[in-house]
Amino acid sequence: MNHSFKSFNIRALELHSLYAWDYEWIMMTMDFLKAHDMNTLILHRNDFIDLIVYPGKYFGCPDRKYDSMLERYGEIFRKLYKYTPTRRSSPYQRYGFLKRVIEEAGRRNINIFIENKELFFPDIILEFYPHLVKNGKICANDSFWWEFTRVKYKEFFEDFPGIAGIITAPATGESRISIKSNRCECEQCKNTKKETWFSNLLNAMYEPIHAAGRKLIVRDFVFDPKAHREISSVMEKLPEDVVISLKNTPHDYYPTFPLNSRIGNVGNHEQWVEFDAMGQYFGWGIGIADLTEEYKTRFREVKEKGASGIVIRTDWESLDGHSVFRTPNKINLYAAAALSNSVDENSENIYYRYLDSEGWFDKSAEEPQKIKATLWFQALYSRTLPIIKKTLYVNDCVFSDSSLSPVTIEHAYWLALEKNSLRDWVKAKWDALNPEREILEKNLAEKDNALSEINYIYNISMEGCFGFCTNKLKELQNRFYVNKVYVSFYRDITRAVLLAHYVIETKEDRQSEFFNYIRKLLDEAINRLHDLEKELIEFSKTTSYRPHTIYTLLDPARVHAIRKDIESRITERILI
Numbered sequence: 001m002n003h004s005f006k007s008f009n010i011r012a013l014e015l016h017s018l019y020a021w022d023y024e025w026i027m028m029t030m031d032f033l034k035a036h037d038m039n040t041l042i043l044h045r046n047d048f049i050d051l052i053v054y055p056g057k058y059f060g061c062p063d064r065k066y067d068s069m070l071e072r073y074g075e076i077f078r079k080l081y082k083y084t085p086t087r088r089s090s091p092y093q094r095y096g097f098l099k100r101v102i103e104e105a106g107r108r109n110i111n112i113f114i115e116n117k118e119l120f121f122p123d124i125i126l127e128f129y130p131h132l133v134k135n136g137k138i139c140a141n142d143s144f145w146w147e148f149t150r151v152k153y154k155e156f157f158e159d160f161p162g163i164a165g166i167i168t169a170p171a172t173g174e175s176r177i178s179i180k181s182n183r184c185e186c187e188q189c190k191n192t193k194k195e196t197w198f199s200n201l202l203n204a205m206y207e208p209i210h211a212a213g214r215k216l217i218v219r220d221f222v223f224d225p226k227a228h229r230e231i232s233s234v235m236e237k238l239p240e241d242v243v244i245s246l247k248n249t250p251h252d253y254y255p256t257f258p259l260n261s262r263i264g265n266v267g268n269h270e271q272w273v274e275f276d277a278m279g280q281y282f283g284w285g286i287g288i289a290d291l292t293e294e295y296k297t298r299f300r301e302v303k304e305k306g307a308s309g310i311v312i313r314t315d316w317e318s319l320d321g322h323s324v325f326r327t328p329n330k331i332n333l334y335a336a337a338a339l340s341n342s343v344d345e346n347s348e349n350i351y352y353r354y355l356d357s358e359g360w361f362d363k364s365a366e367e368p369q370k371i372k373a374t375l376w377f378q379a380l381y382s383r384t385l386p387i388i389k390k391t392l393y394v395n396d397c398v399f400s401d402s403s404l405s406p407v408t409i410e411h412a413y414w415l416a417l418e419k420n421s422l423r424d425w426v427k428a429k430w431d432a433l434n435p436e437r438e439i440l441e442k443n444l445a446e447k448d449n450a451l452s453e454i455n456y457i458y459n460i461s462m463e464g465c466f467g468f469c470t471n472k473l474k475e476l477q478n479r480f481y482v483n484k485v486y487v488s489f490y491r492d493i494t495r496a497v498l499l500a501h502y503v504i505e506t507k508e509d510r511q512s513e514f515f516n517y518i519r520k521l522l523d524e525a526i527n528r529l530h531d532l533e534k535e536l537i538e539f540s541k542t543t544s545y546r547p548h549t550i551y552t553l554l555d556p557a558r559v560h561a562i563r564k565d566i567e568s569r570i571t572e573r574i575l576i
Contacts, residue, residue: 012309012311015314030104056072066155069091119148202216246260250262251420275336278313278327295335312332321549
């Protein structure tokens with residue numbers, strides 16, 4: 001394919017769960033990349049490098065270049081076995097694994113990048129260097145870590161020169177130690193700015209990566225505007241050959257959030273933009289979310305702002321065994337592949353290729369029938385993202401725990417206002433969840449609207465469409481049925497939470513007719529939760545849908561927990 005200004009240079013899929021260590025899954029993913037003219041695979045685990053590097057120097061290797069870790073192992077196997085026997089063998093096994101992955105990627109002209117969080121290290125390091133622990137806390141600022149980081153990456157690229165580069169997100173606090181999660185209270189830690197720590201770490205990574213002729217990619221992934229500013233100020237000063245990778249929305253993959261303001265503001269650095277296809281925050285593919293039009297809009301925006309790479313995450317580290325490849329959201333991979341090659345790709349073509357490649361068309365169907373079936377399918381699927389937004393978000397605010405329902409009222413509002421705060425990025429949403437009549441009525445109507453829309457889609461799907469295989473049409477109907485159950489489940493829970501929050505927190509007239517009306521609705525909502533819990537228990541006993549994560553999202557225990565919390569809070573309120 002002749003790539004033009006409409007295409008991205010880097011067209012990547014990212015494996016973020018244990019699939020990053022699953023050889024057959026990696027082969028399947030690379031076959032998809034090759035078939036869809038994508039060129040990059042990212043293997044992402046927070047501790048990936050730590051699991052595959054000894055590092056030899058700290059077990060007695062002389063300071064010289066080795067051709068491979070096998071030679072290093074020959075120097076240190078006795079000490080490894082004495083101090084950390086599992087490390088004696090496990091990096092060696094992963095060495096063979098990654099070598100083979102690199103070879104297979106080379107045959108397909110696919111670049112491999114490794115993504116991890118820093119700092120990570122083997123436990124034994126703390127025994128070798130006890131001064132790193134101060135008053136029971138690991139010190140994140142000891143200068144040892146910068147030497148350790150340089151050694152680790154030097155060894156890694158000696159072993160794996162075929163890896164194209166390293167991706168890291170230093171500001172998340174998701175590594176074993178970092179300045180973000182640092183609990184050490186020594187004087188050095190008290191007096192070290194976060195910016196200084198980020199700079200020390202990234203420079204320690206850059207030197208060996210650059211010396212190996214490979215790329216360092218730094219992500220701005222953080223949880224609040226202050227942290228955003230801290231890491232951004234450091235990223236701006238990095239050498240120009242460092243790539244900046246940015247989530248398409250600030251903080252995380254929330255489809256109701258605005259474009260990440262950093263995109264297009266990275267100086268002379270190459271920039272990649274990251275998207276989620278699986279749906280950590282939009283239903284896991286259980287609540288279907290077709291992102292074709294969303295991608296089309298956002299890809300065009302980031303292309304205009306100078307982005308050279310698109311990264312599509314296929315799974316999530318906290319949900320091992322689940323992937324976009326196993327859900328209705330697989331359409332998002334087809335859309336991402338097509339639109340990363342050309343931001344102007346026709347949507348109908350994307351749906352047609354998906355249906356054709358995934359075996360949806362009946363063998364007897366002629367081309368006009370296939371086109372008609374495609375348009376019918378597109379009309380249904382294209383309505384799914386607006387529905388899931390109205391289901392999992394309240395007035396665009398995050399109202400889920402990574403698509404799971406909240407378990408207490410406080411939990412729901414913490415998720416919306418603190419952990420995943422939209423108002424930090426969009427000031428107009430500051431009052432979006434206030435316990436006020438007008439806001440409450442709007443937010444309740446939003447949930448009812450989501451339920452009405454999914455019922456409509458489900459009913460249309462049950463009418464069927466000529467041109468599809470019988471088994472695929474049945475699959476589609478089952479998908480929308482489960483989606484309907486999920487939307488209804490979430491509507492019932494959210495409705496009860498919103499009503500309870502109003503009754504408990506409102507400053508409006510508690511003697512008013514409206515307040516008494518809401519109090520009655522709350523009683524009905526609580527009774528509905530009693531029934532919902534029983535229904536989901538029965539649903540679990542009498543169905544056997546795939547993937548298994550359907551039952552994680554629709555867990556009756558979550559209904560039980562939120563109902564108990566609401567009942568106890570209301571009782572407390574009445575007694576007060």
